Each structure stands twice: as structure tokens, then as C-alpha cells.
Amino acid sequence: MPDDHDESPGVLLKGEDNAARRISVERDKRGWSTTALSDRLNEAGFEMNPSAVWRIENGKRRINLDEAIGFAEVFGVSLSNLVGPPTLAAAGRAMELIDAVVASHLAAQRAQRTYRQATDALSDYLAEHPDISDEADVMVSNAIADNVMKINQEEYGLPSA
Numbered sequence: 328m329p330d331d332h333d334e335s336p337g338v339l340l341k342g343e344d345n346a347a348r349r350i351s352v353e354r355d356k357r358g359w360s361t362t363a364l365s366d367r368l369n370e371a372g373f374e375m376n377p378s379a380v381w382r383i384e385n386g387k388r389r390i391n392l393d394e395a396i397g398f399a400e401v402f403g404v405s406l407s408n409l410v411g412p413p414t415l416a417a418a419g420r421a422m423e424l425i426d427a428v429v430a431s432h433l434a435a436q437r438a439q440r441t442y443r444q445a446t447d448a449l450s451d452y453l454a455e456h457p458d459i460s461d462e463a464d465v466m467v468s469n470a471i472a473d474n475v476m477k478i479n480q481e482e483y484g485l486p487s488a
Contacts, residue, residue, distance in 0.1 A: 342410035344386070346395055349409050351384040353402045364401070373397025 354364050361377040361384075368375040373394060382388035390398075399409040408422045415421050449467070453460045 343390055345413055346390055346398070346410045347384055347386055348413045349411070350380070350390075350398050350402075352413075353398075353404070354380075354384070367401045368397050371397060371401055373400075 350364075354361070359367070361380040364380050365375050365377040368380075373396075375394065375397065379388060383390050383394070395409060396406060399406045402409070404422065405426050408426055411422060411425075415425070449463070453463055
């Protein structure tokens with residue numbers, strides 16, 4: 328079993344240590360003192376004095392969940408980003424891109440669910456109204472084909488003639 332002080336890169340189970348390191352990195356990156364960070368936390372509604380910021384950064388004080396949320400909010404990062412592995416946190420752009428991939432995946436899953444619900448509702452309706460089924464199918468197919476063409480044009484430009 329690994330010891331608690333193992334410095335293996337990419338370890339996700341050390342969120343509190345990761346957060347402490349990330350807070351220091353983010354504060355330094357912005358050129359803020361512990362007082363400036365404390366002021367920003369207080370303005371955002373998260374009570375924190377400069378001494379507490381220093382103690383958290385230096386592992387002398389634990390960080391609670393509400394405080395972690397406050398730091399994430401002040402730095403403009405997600406909570407998972409704040410507590411992520413320090414090697415990735417140091418490469419802030421990597422964490423931004425990871426967050427973007429995860430958010431895009433979630434949006435795609437939600438869009439897929441919405442699409443299934445809409446097609447199911449249309450299928451149910453057309454089952455009750457078979458006399459318009461053929462026209463509705465053609466209309467849906469044409470509209471989807473038009474959208475695919477628009478997306479392809481946006482992504483790849485106009486087709487050559």
C-alpha cells in the first residue's frame with residue numbers, strides 16, 4: 328500500500344494537498360499577496376484572513392469544502408480543477424482543456440438524450456397519424472441534411488465546384 332507521502336505524479340486522491348499547492352500557484356501566477364487573496368475571498372463571501380491562506384498553502388492548516396469552493400470561485404476554476412494533480416494544475420491550460428472536454432462530453436450526452444426524446448415523441452405522434460408519416464420523415468431527413476451541410480461548411484468551408 329502506498330505511503331501517504333508518496334509523490335507519484337497524477338495521484339487524484341490527495342485533493343487537499345493538491346488544492347494547497349494549486350492555491351499557491353494560482354496566487355503567485357496573479358502576483359497576489361496572501362492579503363490580496365484574502366481580500367478577494369472576503370469580497371466573494373468566503374471569510375478568510377491572510378494568515379489562514381498562508382497556513383493552507385504551507386500545509387499547516389486543513390482546507391474545508393466551503394473554503395475550497397471559495398478559492399475555486401475566486402480563481403475562476405472548477406473545484407475538480409483546484410484539487411486535481413499538481414502536475415496538471417501547474418499547466419493551467421491543460422486543466423482548462425480537460426474541463427472543456429468533460430463539459431463538452433456532458434453537453435453531448437444531454438443533447439443525445441434530448442434528441443432521443445424528440446425522436447421518440449415524433450415516432451409516437453406519427454404512429455397515431457400514419458397519414459402524414461411519409462411527409463414528416465422526408466421533412467426531418469431534409470432538415471437534418473441541411474444542418475449537416477451547414478456544419479460541414481462551417482468546419483471545412485464551401486465545397487469546390
